Amino acid sequence: MNHASNRSTTTSQRKNSTMCQHQPPCPSADSADREAAHLVAHHPEQGWSLLCNGVLLFEDTGELLPDGQVVAPHRPLGAEHVTTAA
Numbered sequence: 001m002n003h004a005s006n007r008s009t010t011t012s013q014r015k016n017s018t019m020c021q022h023q024p025p026c027p028s029a030d031s032a033d034r035e036a037a038h039l040v041a042h043h044p045e046q047g048w049s050l051l052c053n054g055v056l057l058f059e060d061t062g063e064l065l066p067d068g069q070v071v072a073p074h075r076p077l078g079a080e081h082v083t084t085a086a
């Protein structure tokens with residue numbers, strides 16, 4: 001048994017390639033419209049959501065881009081009613 005013989009398989013790790021299969025495709029993480037991407041994970045109990053383009057969207061409207069860039073919250077929380085479980 002020689003497992004090392006099959007090393008022609010190249011690992012495809014592209015940083016900018018998103019797995020978006022939506023139609024139309026979601027805006028990329030560096031586009032101004034990135035928040036319009038589909039949600040792929042939603043964790044309201046932890047206060048964040050993951051968008052299809054790899055952007056982490058926080059409850060306070062702050063964002064963490066896939067390249068590590070942090071976007072400060074840009075929507076005042078006071079404008080919206082935060083529903084708290086009574």
Ligand SMILES: [Zn+2]
Pocket residue numbers: 019020021022025026037038052053
């Ligand atoms: Zn998508």
